[in-house]
Amino acid sequence: MPTPLVAVRVALTLAGLTLACAPSWSAQSPVAAASSVSETSFAVPIAAQLQAGAKVAQTCAACHGLDGNATSTEFPKLAGQHVDYLIKQLHDYRIAKGASHPARVNAIMNGMAATLTDAQIRDVALYYSRQTFRPGVAFADKKEIKLGQSIWMAGIPDRAVPACAACHGPSGEGMPSRYPRIGGQWQGYLETELQMFRNDRRTNSPEMHDIASRMTDRQISAVADFAAGLRARSERSR
Ligand code: HEC
Numbered sequence: 001m002p003t004p005l006v007a008v009r010v011a012l013t014l015a016g017l018t019l020a021c022a023p024s025w026s027a028q029s030p031v032a033a034a035s036s037v038s039e040t041s042f043a044v045p046i047a048a049q050l051q052a053g054a055k056v057a058q059t060c061a062a063c064h065g066l067d068g069n070a071t072s073t074e075f076p077k078l079a080g081q082h083v084d085y086l087i088k089q090l091h092d093y094r095i096a097k098g099a100s101h102p103a104r105v106n107a108i109m110n111g112m113a114a115t116l117t118d119a120q121i122r123d124v125a126l127y128y129s130r131q132t133f134r135p136g137v138a139f140a141d142k143k144e145i146k147l148g149q150s151i152w153m154a155g156i157p158d159r160a161v162p163a164c165a166a167c168h169g170p171s172g173e174g175m176p177s178r179y180p181r182i183g184g185q186w187q188g189y190l191e192t193e194l195q196m197f198r199n200d201r202r203t204n205s206p207e208m209h210d211i212a213s214r215m216t217d218r219q220i221s222a223v224a225d226f227a228a229g230l231r232a233r234s235e236r237s238r
């Protein structure tokens with residue numbers, strides 16, 4: 001049961017999203033785009049899934065950390081990420097039936113994901129989603145923080161770029177299950193992903209492609225920097 005506060009915030013965020021996206025949005029249904037997500041199964045007890053997931057995570061730990069708090073900025077943090085988002089990404093790194101290449105191209109992760117079964121993906125995603133996220137990162141370029149903050153909160157109206165906060169939340173905590181947490185993620189990783197969305201090397205999100213393709217390098221770098229410095233609200237109160 002969501003608390004009333006959460007319900008209100010979600011309602012507000014959804015309202016903001018509708019407003020922010022209405023003028024420029026494509027007709028493509030985001031739900032259809034996410035149809036490859038396989039739901040976390042309740043047929044297998046959660047404790048068993050977590051245990052199996054922890055075992056799979058041993059093969060991921062060198063890069064992402066056993067608790068999902070990657071210590072090298074080359075590798076994204078997975079701890080506390082929304083489970084359905086993680087599941088979708090691991091499927092997107094594989095080659096879908098009839099496709100010539102994966103929706104998300106990355107040599108390392110294409111190789112890793114190809115070795116996992118659907119059940120292992122479900123288990124390892126659940127495991128990482130339940131680990132405590134450790135934020136805390138310095139802003140890379142303080143001069144650009146104002147620009148990054150304004151893009152985050154208000155978008156770029158003259159380029160029809162909506163506010164990032166509308167979908168990723170004011171503190172970057174995201175929204176289950178489609179909108180990933182990006183607050184506190186590494187700056188370099190966020191910047192790379194925005195470039196990949198723009199260059200169509202990451203083709204698993206028409207909406208993020210639209211957004212990134214309307215941004216300049218400078219705007220991408222500034223907003224990635226701002227997002228990296230955001231601490232998700234839930235972490236602050238822990
Ligand atoms: C050798 C290093 C390495 C190993 C081992 C590895 N990863 Fe990754 N992982 C990466 C890199 C690099 C990226 C970013 C790739 C990109 O830009 O798409 C990534 C990205 C991801 C993402 C996307 C994160 C996001 O925020 O969208 C997920 C999910 C993920 N890895 C899960 C796993 C799992 C589960 C395992 C173990 C089964 C694993 N990885 C093993 C290097 C690694």
Ligand code: HEC
Pocket residue numbers: 017021076088151152161162163164165166167168178179180181182190191193194204205207208211223224227
């Ligand atoms: C209309 C909703 C929406 C808005 C507005 C939005 N995003 Fe996203 N964003 C998404 C969704 C959905 C995904 C997940 C895509 C997928 O399934 O891979 C995403 C993914 C991302 C990712 C990849 C995260 C990861 O872990 O790999 C980054 C980075 C990102 N968004 C940055 C931004 C920035 C910066 C802005 C503002 C300029 C923004 N987004 C605005 C919906 C949105």
